[in-house]
Structures are given as structure tokens and as C-alpha cells.
């Protein structure tokens with residue numbers, strides 16, 4: 001039986017983790033485990049695609065009940081992975097993928113060892129700004145991404161795979177190749 005893996009997409013914010021991961025893995029049978037967040041839904045986001053959106057009170061309640069395997073506060077908002085969703089996927093023997101910052105990736109790697117494969121995506125700061133500006137992203141969000149850039153980018157040396165996301169087609173191909181290498185090795 002294929003060992004179930006957790007593929008962790010991490011890297012600098014705005015590097016294209018969500019876009020590339022969803023594109024590479026749609027229809028693959030490897031399910032996305034969305035995080036819960038208390039941040040508001042942004043323009044063009046759809047509930048349950050990228051996040052499960054909850055109120056601040058609900059997030060507090062879930063955290064108090066021990067619902068999260070890991071959670072973080074980033075600026076004014078909180079993010080967390082529900083233990084139940086991870087267990088459901090792994091107990092069924094299915095690999096899954098998550099999109100996390102470095103703290104979340106580190107925690108999941110410590111908990112799941114070599115079943116957790118970290119794929120680090122990055123682009124340079126100028127490219128982050130240009131891509132997000134061209135999509136009409138607010139300056140508040142762009143600035144918050146850039147503020148975290150230096151601390152996030154250093155995490156790449158700990159990751160199993162590193163991809164510079166230049167063109168989306170090439171990045172998707174690289175992700176597919178990495179994932180196949182694990183699934184075929186079993």
C-alpha cells in the first residue's frame with residue numbers, strides 16, 4: 001500500500017503556493033486540507049476553497065477545545081489545521097496537501113516525520129509586488145507579505161524541495177514530478 005504523505009506547501013507569501021498546489025493536484029486524488037482562519041474572506045476567495053472561515057469567537061472556542069493540531073497568529077489573524085481533517089485523510093490511507101507558513105510546516109514535520117514533505121516556493125520581492133499589484137491586491141496585504149518575506153525565505157534550507165516559481169507551467173510540472181517520486185517509491 002502507498003504510504004500516505006502530507007505534502008506541505010510553504011514559502012514566502014504571494015509566491016504562488018495556493019495557485020500552483022491546486023493546479024498541480026486537482027484531480028490527483030490527493031486532497032487539500034484547508035486551514036481554519038478568523039481572517040475575513042477577501043475579494044475573489046470562495047469559502048471552503050482556500051480556508052474554512054470562522055469568527056474570532058469560534059476560533060477561540062475551537063482552540064480551547066483542542067481542535068487544532070497546530071495554530072498560529074500572523075499579524076491580527078489566526079490560522080489553524082483541524083486535527084480531525086488530518087486524521088480522516090491519513091486513516092483512510094490517502095495522501096493530502098496543506099498550505100502553511102514555516103511554523104506550521106515545522107510543527108507538522110515534527111509530528112509526522114518523513115511522511116511530511118515540505119515543498120518551498122519562492123519568488124523575489126519585486127515579483128511578489130508586481131504580481132499582486134497587477135491582480136489589484138490591496139497595498140495593506142502586499143506590505144504585510146513583504147514584511148514577513150525575510151523571516152519566511154530563510155526556512156527554505158530546512159525544506160525537502162525548493163522551487164522558484166517563475167512560470168506557473170514549469171512550477172506545476174516540478175510539483176507533479178516531486179509528488180510522483182514519493183508515490184512511486186512505495
Ligand SMILES: Nc1nc2c(ncn2[C@@H]2O[C@H](COP(=O)(O)OP(=O)(O)O)[C@@H](O)[C@H]2O)c(=O)[nH]1
Nearest residue numbers: 013035036072074079080081099100101103104
Ligand atoms: N501555521 C499555519 N499557517 C497557515 C495556516 N493557514 C495558512 N497559513 C499561512 O499563513 C500565512 C498568512 O496568510 P495570509 O496573509 O492570510 O495570506 P494567504 O496566503 O493569501 O492566505 C500564509 O503564509 C499561509 O500559508 C495554518 O493553518 N497554519
Ligand SMILES: Nc1ncnc2c1ncn2[C@@H]1O[C@H](COP(=O)(O)OP(=O)(O)O)[C@@H](O)[C@H]1O
Nearest residue numbers: 013014015016017018019131135165166167168
Ligand atoms: N508563475 C506565476 N506567474 C505569474 N503569476 C503567478 C504565478 N504563480 C502565482 N501567480 C499569481 O501570484 C499571486 C499570488 O499567488 P498565491 O497562490 O495567492 O500565493 P500564496 O498562496 O503563496 O500567497 C496570485 O495572483 C497568482 O495568480
